Amino acid sequence: MTQDNATAPLDSVNQALAESYAELSPQLKLAARYVLDHPMEIAFQSIRKSAAAAGVTSSTLMRLAKRLGFDSYEQFREIFQSAVQAGPIELAGRASSLKALAGSDDQVFVDVGDTAFDNIGRLFTADMQPKVRDAAERLLAAGKVAVVGFRDAFACAYHFAYVGRIAMPNVQLIRGQEGGLLTELATFGEGDVVVAFGFDPYCAETVRALEVTRANGVEAIVVTDTLRSPLVPGAAVTFNIATATPHFFPSILSAITLVEAILAECVAYGPEALVDNVTRFESRMRELGAYVDLE
Template identity: 30%
Template sequence: MTTLSDCLKRIESHFDQMGPELQRCARWAADNPRQVGLLSMRQQAELAGATPTSMARMARALGFDDYISFRKPFQDALASPVPDFRERVHSMQATGNAGNGLDPLLETVQLDNVRSACALNTAEDLNAAADAILHSRRVAFLGVRSCFAISYHFYYAYSLIAGNGILVHGLGGAFPDQVDSLDADDLLVCITQQPYGRPTIEAVQSCRERGVKVLALTDSPLSPAAAFANQILQFRADSPSYFHSMLGSLALVEGLLARLAARGGNTVLDRLATVESRLASSNAYWSNPPSRKKK
């Protein structure tokens, strides 16, 4: 089955072999994946400044039988049903896809997810995201359900090199209050992947309406968070198991943290000196007591 990611890779690999008219169509489709899934071919052609015939020719140039076949992965990616965990486990059990037989496939997919942090994002995009974080007055980190662990890791590691981070956690029912406190000088960094948590999407939409900048780390350009974000960075969350993988999002976060530290200058070094001194004075980490020599 062809996925949205496959379609975008085909556009990238075939782009230089296309004529100017087909390149215009392909570039528009890659830049507007939600519209490809939602609008008619005629509407898309009008927005792309091309003809419906050119859109169809572009699809065939990419190896699809027609524009309907090209459009289907975009439509499929728009759907975000609650995953049927039980059905996926039942399928694994029925096909014998368990135990040692699952290990090689799982390892391959996990490695692809980790590599996706660099494969799906350019160095310029990653640097732009790091600069947006470094130049914001406050940086709020948001993720719900499984993504909360990733947002907490991002917040905690970021707090070692900067003191302006906020973890949006919602304890005591204060979730909306934390988001509402952000303004145009602040940045909301959200991590979300299918199935997309409703509180995250509502928070992103609220921030965009109030002029708060949004950086979305997500698994698809068709993610509902992408529609309201100022910038998106992508990762893959594929898994042959019943639960989606978190390795892609973690790899992306750790890559951003490395960039933040490298681009933060003396401000980062001064912050680390303060944090390390505090950790040492409070005996934050276990260390083995010195061994006593026998007399």
């Protein structure tokens, strides 16, 4: 294995796993599932402990590492160690303080806060920043941008499209109402980008939208909750975000925060025209009386 491969970022390893997941044997799938869902454990547990937790043998984990091009399991594990040692921004202390202030009767409230802080902390890691920049560059270079997300993910798609369109008028929210999904997507092709949001349980419409746009040569930026997601194959950029919550539906907090980070990156590093677009939008809204000012 070359030195360049040995120091490949964790995202490249995860993407390779996600792309090959469907073709793996049942035992290798178990191993891959554990690797994708437990990067911290892979980084610091022994191979025996990780294998036991995954429900496979140590040799299965070694086979998985070699399938990905590593000479040894240690080389494979070093990729995870390098990534997680950068660590998330320290927010755990805030959650601990919240827990200390609350009584036992407020446990649900405390648990929601605890997981929210953890989700955001997992988002702002050293390996995430270059991916955000990559996504922003692709969006800035795109002719048109389609934004897709249905059911629980619609709020994420709507927020991206609404805020994004203020600076970049080429952003279009795909609603897919009354059977119009294919019609709305028909105008997108090579040189365009689709941004797709989807979390377990995954919507068939979102998967279909990605299939259609991929066939037309549209690049995909995917925001999902695991690299085993059916939205991942073929994506140019994949954001695997935390959606944990005591609530009965996946949390979209990290997704909304990621949207803000990507769009901020677009405005910060894009042409001056984007700032002009935001200024004109605000002026126009004020002229129309869309805002109510404080007395």
